[in-house]
Amino acid sequence: MPQDRANSIDADLRTRARNVIPGGLWGHLNAANLPEGYPQFFASAEGCRLRDVDGREFVDLMCAWGPMVLGYRHPSVEEAAHRQAEQGDAMNGPGPVLVELAETLVGMIPHADWCLFEKNGTDATTACVTIARAGTGRRKVLVARGSYHGAAPWCTPSLAGVTTEDRAHILHFDYNDAPSLQAAAEAAKGDLAAVIVTAFRHDMGRDLELPDPDFARNARAICDATGAALILDDVRAGFRLHLGGSWETIGVRPDLAAYSKAIANGHALAAVTGNDAFRDAATRIYTTGSFWCAAVPMAAAVATLAELRRMDGPAHMRAMGERLHSGLDALAARHGIGIRQSGPPQMPLVLFDDDPDWRLGSAFCAAALRAGAYFHPKHNMFLSCAHAPADIDLALQAADAGFAAVARMG
């Protein structure tokens, strides 16, 4: 294990990347956003273990930021992908697996009468907004302040390169705050096309909040009263909390929903599901992409969803998340350190008390990484079906080293 990160393969790749890739890398994976000592480049992954380019191995609690849900290189998923690859992937049109996957999703997700496929979460959320506007003939879309829905001009967090026209019909409300949602709906004055909400509040760097059922019912009621679409952005949480869509946990059904990340265990795929009220609009919009009908990720998705159903993936991830949660609580108490754990057990966040700039959280992560576990200081983490109790216990041993490092900071 190299001690000197400056002379590592990772450091060398970063230097080369800075010459040929603006900023060395885009978005959240830019080195500037990584905790101290974190690798930027990875060599391989299997199950819930990641290996970086310098040969360090970690128990992974980020799961490729969500796509890995069954385990890296899961045998039944890779076998299905390989079988399809032997037949064809991107062809002049889709393979039969497109229909099989669509039937699978419509059978699994109670609000869904139909679905469309894309590649990324941004494709899916953007298609939902376009379908809602086509279906209602209206323009305004209500978005929770601070919610992430992707990297298109209507929703990207950076305003660089975005025009005011791109955002002209976006109005804001506060997540879980029914009066602010009501006020935003009134401000839309008869021009309301959609309310878009994430499965729970997962804004970077602040405590996660589960959806308040009253807030969710209120959003549903506003959409029912106005004919606007309730869009559930389930890109991040989909297939981890509930296989029928994350708001099945609170009994509120959207009109349209966006999925990606976990749907194909790391193969590139996204989906929009919708009900019959928006079927005609989904037929009329023009949406497509060169790779959107590729058959390999769809075969991977069919296998992923079958395995998640077979083993009740959400229940397994919940159990592993609960083991992690209670272990972290016990360790923090033993070290006399105040932490806050929030979010659903399958997608937890750990924040330290009195840590507005995540300095303690970053020190915890740096030390835990050195001890063999990949935590994140301010983004929600992800459990997977590949995590077994022994993996959680290894992560907790590493967390012990993390808490010790924080305790030394006084």
Ligand SMILES: Cc1ncc(COP(=O)(O)O)c(C=O)c1O
């Ligand atoms: C809730 C949510 N919506 C949309 C997106 C965008 O997905 P993608 O990065 O695949 O475009 C993300 C990505 O993290 C997300 O978490």
